[in-house]
Amino acid sequence: MNYFSSDFKLGILGGGQLGKMLLYETRKFDIYTLVLDPSNEAPCKIACNEFFQGDLMDFDTVYQFGKKTDVLTIEIENVNIDALEQLEKEGKTVYPSAKTLKTIQNKAKQKLFYVDNNIPTADFTRFAYPDEMLTAIKNESLSFPFVWKSARFGYDGQGVKVIKTYSDLEGLPKAECIAEKMIPFKNELAVIVSRDPKGNVKTYPVVEMEFHPEANQVEYVICPARIDENVAKKAQLVALKVSQAYQHIGLLAVEMFQTQNDEILVNEVAPRPHNSGHYSIEASYTNQFEQHIRAILGLPLGATESKVAGIMVNLVGAEDYTGPVVYKNIEKIMDMEGVTPHIYGKRETRPFRKMGHVTIVNPNVNEARKTAELVKKSIKVIAEN
Amino acid sequence: MNYFSSDFKLGILGGGQLGKMLLYETRKFDIYTLVLDPSNEAPCKIACNEFFQGDLMDFDTVYQFGKKTDVLTIEIENVNIDALEQLEKEGKTVYPSAKTLKTIQNKAKQKLFYVDNNIPTADFTRFAYPDEMLTAIKNESLSFPFVWKSARFGYDGQGVKVIKTYSDLEGLPKAECIAEKMIPFKNELAVIVSRDPKGNVKTYPVVEMEFHPEANQVEYVICPARIDENVAKKAQLVALKVSQAYQHIGLLAVEMFQTQNDEILVNEVAPRPHNSGHYSIEASYTNQFEQHIRAILGLPLGATESKVAGIMVNLVGAEDYTGPVVYKNIEKIMDMEGVTPHIYGKRETRPFRKMGHVTIVNPNVNEARKTAELVKKSIKVIAEN
Incomplete structure (x- = not known):
């Protein structure tokens, strides 16, 4: 064709x-x-x-x-x-296939898929309703703390909650869910795997994700992850295994935990370009979007290495503002070396709404990290007075 | 604003x-x-x-x-x-201003502008019509060989011709033109200068241009130019001087000759993003298009340095083909490391028509050059049978 x-x-x-x-x-x-x-x-x-x-x-x-x-x-x-x-x-x-999407759309099915395919993932139990969790707690087959996840339609911190007491269970949607063991992880990592219809595979470097403690949204994505090389290799191998288990075609972003014992546990996947790969627009030889197109069209996969280190900062609406958006100090961050804002063009901001992202590149990842912090401190997504 | x-x-x-x-x-x-x-x-x-x-x-x-x-x-x-x-x-x-455009639109005016501003440029004479050239040759105030350039609407090798004999003068459009001294140059170079309304300036690295001998179109643009550092500095200073003379705002691409004596002579300018800066999409911290926007809006100018060496190959229609375009072997070049094709989406190809460009990036410029040659040898812009 x-x-x-x-x-x-x-x-x-x-x-x-x-x-x-x-x-x-x-x-x-x-x-x-x-x-x-x-x-x-x-x-x-x-x-x-x-x-x-x-x-x-x-x-x-x-x-x-x-x-x-x-x-x-x-x-x-x-x-x-x-x-x-x-x-x-x-x-x-x-691409991705209906079968893959069906498994991924439902977090309970996704977790069972990992178990069936010997892919390491945090222990969990599936429930038809949150009320069944109550019964399980009373029967002592489930104990605090754990992570509640809605089986369907979770996105960006929606549909995920840490449950520490009975009161945390109140108000949860009456729908299929899982209770997942809390993982006291060292790092959250992600690996994007690209795979074409012939089964050719290229893996992006491991990135390290830092989450905003309140909004449960990614705050920094750092490439390369500042982790031990062996851990990075392990993470890439696990991601490859996931991609192969799904027989996935296109991009698969695999989010993982690095545990205290340097185990790798798969958290969840996205079968498409992903927030954790936005850094690639500025940093990689082939950005994730181009790679997705190459993969699904069966064109040769591009090089996934980075030209320079890249860090992405999500631009989310400041906590106390709702209304027509203003990017305060955007000119200040544009004056920093290697900083590129991406504005998504949403008219209205509201607390923690994803309004854009900023990429910081530098030959040295630690320098990039310093600039990223300056970016984070400078720019504010607020509303007009 | x-x-x-x-x-x-x-x-x-x-x-x-x-x-x-x-x-x-x-x-x-x-x-x-x-x-x-x-x-x-x-x-x-x-x-x-x-x-x-x-x-x-x-x-x-x-x-x-x-x-x-x-x-x-x-x-x-x-x-x-x-x-x-x-x-x-x-x-x-x-931006650019009417005044700047007026000068640049007319090659005779543009050349006079350089003379008025002490900017080095090849010697030339202005003529109202090519017939006046004939008279000048007969009067021995002009001698073969020289370069004829139409004062208006020259583009991509149109409106430029090397005149070696009387017969070369036949068929030239009866319009204002210049006769320019032929420069036996070592290299053709270009420097893109970005300048904002406050006069802040950032200069891109010097690029080296290789022209297709027949079509008089750029074949390779190589960044950084493989020239002596002092020559590069001189070229950048000349480009800066040109930008300041025009009080130009936005991007100004300054094309120059490096003579056998390492003099720099300004050939012509383009007051906008330019073919010689396409490599910047993949290679630079800030690509030329983003920089033009930053400059004309008075946003901070981005870093003009390169992350990696970049070479651009123009994709022009092969000589013997006219008709619905086919990019023969495009998959082959996409399989080479650091190669990105840009397809302009023109339906029909014809000999030497500019149909797209390909960027080759590599940490090492000589490696990039080798790949660029492979690209050039592999891809052919032809027509459907």
Whole structure:
């Protein structure tokens, strides 16, 4: 197939910020793109060839959209899987596959998948409702503290809560969930694996993630992770194993814990470009978005090494502001060496809303880390008075 | 002014490939953009917020378009200057300025400007018509060989011809022109200078350009230039002097000759992002398109250093092919380390038509050069059978 002609059509389910960054790369290769998103104000609208407004969870909408495309991919996991299965049956190329998405969409299924495939992950129990947790606690088959995770639709700290007492259980959605053992980890790590239809694989370096303690959102992503080389190798091997277990095609971001004993436990995965790979736009030989396109189209995978160290800082709305957004001191951070802001173009800010990200690059990771801290201290995402 | 809100509008005259690459960067900063171009199929159409079809040489079209914007810039020099002057009179911000564009649009004026400002340039004579050259040759005030350059609308080897005999003079357009002394140069060099409204300046490294002998188009752009450090410094100083003489705001690409005696002579300039800076997308801390936006908006200028060495190869249509384009062996070059193709999306190829470019990056410039040659030997821009 000649991708570099308008006879070929790439479809993307979801038109958000990840999709927009993916579309930049399709423009570089002049790949014709179709996007489906429920919002008529979707960020992707400006960068795709054809935009369709519609419900990503509706069978018919997704099915009809998919029929228009040659290869179908996603920028968000919550899409109608039955439609994807039907499209696959009819011979359409869908990456990631319906099967992979089905497993990943549900955190309980995802965890069971790791167990079935001998992939190390934190111990957990599956429950139909949070009330069943209460029974388990009373029966002493579950004890505080543990991590409650909603099986479905968790995103960016939503659907995850540390449960220390009975009162923490109050108000949890009455839906399928898991109780996961709390891991007193040294580090949270992530590895992005790219894998093409022939099974060729290239792994990005291990990144280290620091979370904002309150918002439970990633605050810094540091590449390369400042960890022992053997631990890094182990993390990459685990990530590869996960990718192979899923027979995944495209990008798979594997989030992991490094335990106190330097064990690696898989936390969760995202079958697409991921926040933990944004640093790659400025730092890597091939950025994650370009690599995803290369992988799903069966083009040669690009080099995943870094030109320089990269750190990403998420730009989230300051705690006390809601309203039309102002990026206070953005000019100050743009005056720092190797600092590039990415503004997502959301009109309104609210506490902890993801409004953009900033990449800091430097040949030396420790220098980059210093600048990243200055960036973090300088820029504030606030609202107009 | 808050650029990072949709209250601010950046206008771009011209909607070609350079504009498209500029628009990628406006998306990163979420800057609202308007584009004017005569073609309804302009590459920019897919990436701007509002697209207007219209004649760039028509006073009223350019004037009315400019009125809609807060800051106006160009991606092509051939626009209606009177309209820009009128907009400036009314207080509109236009970068580059009408005055600068007026001088640069006309190669005779541009050369006189260098003479007036003590900027080294090859000796030349201005003529109203090529016929006047004949008279000059007969009078022995001009002698073969020399370089004929059309004063207006030269682009990519158009409007430039080496004149060795009387017959070379045949068929030249009957328009203002210059006869320039042929410079037996060691190297063709270029330096991109970025300058903001306050006069802050940052200079990109010197690049070395190799031209295709027949098509008179750049074949390789090599950064850093493999030249003596003192020559590089001299070239940068000359470029700075040119930028200051123009009081230029935005990017100024200064093309220069390095003579056999290591003198630097200014050839010509482009007051915008330029083919000689495409390598910066992959190689530089701040790519030229982002830097142009930073400069014209008065945002802090980014670092102009390179992360790695970069070489750009222009993808031009192979000599014997005209028709629907095919990028033969594109997958082969994508399999080489550090190679990124940029496809401009033109449907039809013809001999020497600029269809895209490829960037090759590597920590070592000589390694990059080897890969660049492999790229050049592998990829062919041909037409469908």
